[in-house]
Amino acid sequence: MNLLSGQALCFSCDAQPILDGVDITLAGGEMLGLIGPNGAGKSTLLRLLAGAITADKGMLTLEGRPISTFTPRERARRIAYLPQMSEIAWPMSVERLVALGRIPHLEAWQHPGPYDTEIIERIITETDLLPYRDRPFNTLSGGEQARAVLARAMVSEPDILLADEPVSALDPAHQLDVMTLLSKHCEAGHSVIVVLHDLNLAAHFCKRLKLLYRGRTLAEGDANQVLTPQNLEKAYAIEMNLSVGPSPAPFRLPWRRLNN
Amino acid sequence: MITAMTQHRLLFTLGGLIVLTALLSLLIGSQAIPLMDALHESFVGEAGIYGLILTELRIPRTLVALLAGATLGLCGAVMQSLLRNPLASPGLVGSASGAALGAVITLYFGLATLFTYALPLGGIIGALLATLTVYLLAGRDAGTLTLILAGVAVNAFTLALVSLLLNLAPSPYAVQEIALWMLGSLANISRNELWILLPGTLAGWMMIGRQGRSLDLLTFGEETASSMGAELPRLRRRLFLAVALAVGSAISVTGAIGFIGLVVPHLLRPLVGYQPSRLLVPSAMGGGLLLLLADIGVRLLPAQGEIKVGVVTALIGAPFFLWLIIQDKRSGL
Numbered sequence: 001m002n003l004l005s006g007q008a009l010c011f012s013c014d015a016q017p018i019l020d021g022v023d024i025t026l027a028g029g030e031m032l033g034l035i036g037p038n039g040a041g042k043s044t045l046l047r048l049l050a051g052a053i054t055a056d057k058g059m060l061t062l063e064g065r066p067i068s069t070f071t072p073r074e075r076a077r078r079i080a081y082l083p084q085m086s087e088i089a090w091p092m093s094v095e096r097l098v099a100l101g102r103i104p105h106l107e108a109w110q111h112p113g114p115y116d117t118e119i120i121e122r123i124i125t126e127t128d129l130l131p132y133r134d135r136p137f138n139t140l141s142g143g144e145q146a147r148a149v150l151a152r153a154m155v156s157e158p159d160i161l162l163a164d165e166p167v168s169a170l171d172p173a174h175q176l177d178v179m180t181l182l183s184k185h186c187e188a189g190h191s192v193i194v195v196l197h198d199l200n201l202a203a204h205f206c207k208r209l210k211l212l213y214r215g216r217t218l219a220e221g222d223a224n225q226v227l228t229p230q231n232l233e234k235a236y237a238i239e240m241n242l243s244v245g246p247s248p249a250p251f252r253l254p255w256r257r258l259n260n
Numbered sequence: 261m262i263t264a265m266t267q268h269r270l271l272f273t274l275g276g277l278i279v280l281t282a283l284l285s286l287l288i289g290s291q292a293i294p295l296m297d298a299l300h301e302s303f304v305g306e307a308g309i310y311g312l313i314l315t316e317l318r319i320p321r322t323l324v325a326l327l328a329g330a331t332l333g334l335c336g337a338v339m340q341s342l343l344r345n346p347l348a349s350p351g352l353v354g355s356a357s358g359a360a361l362g363a364v365i366t367l368y369f370g371l372a373t374l375f376t377y378a379l380p381l382g383g384i385i386g387a388l389l390a391t392l393t394v395y396l397l398a399g400r401d402a403g404t405l406t407l408i409l410a411g412v413a414v415n416a417f418t419l420a421l422v423s424l425l426l427n428l429a430p431s432p433y434a435v436q437e438i439a440l441w442m443l444g445s446l447a448n449i450s451r452n453e454l455w456i457l458l459p460g461t462l463a464g465w466m467m468i469g470r471q472g473r474s475l476d477l478l479t480f481g482e483e484t485a486s487s488m489g490a491e492l493p494r495l496r497r498r499l500f501l502a503v504a505l506a507v508g509s510a511i512s513v514t515g516a517i518g519f520i521g522l523v524v525p526h527l528l529r530p531l532v533g534y535q536p537s538r539l540l541v542p543s544a545m546g547g548g549l550l551l552l553l554a555d556i557g558v559r560l561l562p563a564q565g566e567i568k569v570g571v572v573t574a575l576i577g578a579p580f581f582l583w584l585i586i587q588d589k590r591s592g593l
Contacts, residue, residue, distance in 0.1 A: 051487055052483035052484070052486050053483075072486070072491050073489040080487070080488075081484060081487035083483060083484055088481075089344040090479055090534035090536070100476050100477070108473055152480070156488075
């Protein structure tokens with residue numbers, strides 16, 4: 001049985017369809033890469049799966065149970081959502097901000113226990129935030145901020161982590177770190193849906209890719225099935241330079257914009 | 261930036277200051293009273309003038325200052341966290357101006373002279389109605405900005421109605437009565453006012469009590485907060501009602517008292533590491549302390565009659581707030 005499953009999901013904004021009947025499945029331990037051009041509906045799909053917005057039509061189930069039968073807190077313990085842009089209201093320290101990610105597991109007056117502290121400590125280390133733990137969030141660089149909000153999403157130990165472009169602000173080394181971190185999360189039996197713009201990173205880390213285009217699924221499968229010249233031409237209107245040189249995996253370089 | 265204190269030390273410090281200030285408040289007034297004699301008269305011996313002053317005037321006045329100030333500080337912290345905006349004040353959702361309008365209506369139509377509770381009741385009803393209007397105007401799923409705009413609009417309209425009533429007031433005496441009430445004062449507080457203040461205040465505080473964690477979640481923005489388990493429409497309804505009840509009760513008894521709800525949370529926020537849930541209790545304590553200090557201040561000021569405490573909080577609060585903003589700008593936050 002699929003961990004998460006959505007059928008014919010639709011969402012419109014001002015009568016403008018953004019998602020137009022998207023099916024999605026996610027198995028336990030799987031990392032699904034969500035790709036597609038700007039405005040394809042990737043972020044909307046993720047917000048919908050996270051419960052930040054509600055679908056106009058369609059059916060969404062978590063472990064076979066309709067998502068609406070979960071309380072918001074139950075859902076929050078299972079599914080964590082990392083938005084593309086994080087607007088943090090107050091200049092809180094990194095450590096405190098990350099610790100707030102444990103709230104779905106705490107009762108109203110309950111203080112974080114030793115187990116909570118241990119996880120917070122581990123995630124702060126894994127996201128390479130130890131030197132910045134006492135720094136106010138707003139004084140961090142863009143990449144450090146991106147890792148801090150990722151850490152916030154990860155400390156809730158979600159079964160499903162929905163990450164919207166978690167690496168777009170990161171340098172190459174930290175991009176690899178974060179993708180490795182997400183892979184490890186999957187190896188531990190959890191699942192990840194990650195929105196990526198870097199097709200090579202997507203092909204490298206995600207066994208399965210889903211290409212969205214104009215609110216619908218254009219292609220789904222492994223990198224070789226999805227990242228075909230035809231699909232990329234249709235979705236992005238670009239020509240790709242596919243190289244199968246001495247490197248262990250083929251890589252794709254956006255080469256030329258097609259005018260049509 | 262001020263260095264971070266632990267939460268406990270902050271609470272103990274504020275608590276200690278409150279106890280000291282409250283004792284001071286019992287001693288200071290137009291009539292000097294020997295505290296021991298007064299206590300003896302109040303609780304052990306026969307009733308005398310000192311005992312009466314203490315139990316009928318000084319204790320109620322001190323408690324009302326603490327409770328009303330605490331409500332303003334607490335509700336300021338709640339509104340700032342809920343709207344993710346450090347400039348939000350407890351009156352933003354219409355509670356303060358609504359309370360003023362309700363109270364002024366009872367003064368205008370002479371209801372206040374008919375029975376004791378008319379004025380505060382009018383104030384509480386006004387606060388609830390104004391807040392309800394803001395809520396309905398903004399709509400069920402309103403975002404922060406819509407709520408702020410609806411609040412500004414309702415406040416402007418409510419205060420225009422207050423001006424209209426002042427304009428149409430039948431006699432100069434009524435104008436003076438309304439104007440003086442609007443300045444905000446704790447001078448004529450007796451036990452009655454304390455009983456009027458208590459129910460709405462306690463109900464409001466209790467409704468706020470368990471919502472700290474949801475306010476913490478709002479740090480991340482509304483969508484992320486929802487994804488982390490916050491139920492925002494319910495949270496908003498609850499907190500609006502709580503603020504309307506508590507602030508409405510406070511303003512109805514004391515008149516308009518500005519800047520405490522704005523300044524106190526702002527001042528304490530760095531000391532609690534900017535975390536909304538940790539700001540609530542210290543803001544309540546700080547608000548109570550500040551209003552009580554201001555009230556002691558007006559009792560000590562040599563003036564004909566007494567300067568209204570609402571005037572003092574605004575006179576000190578506004579420049580102080582400006583100073584805070586300049587400090588914040590310097591530290592780059």
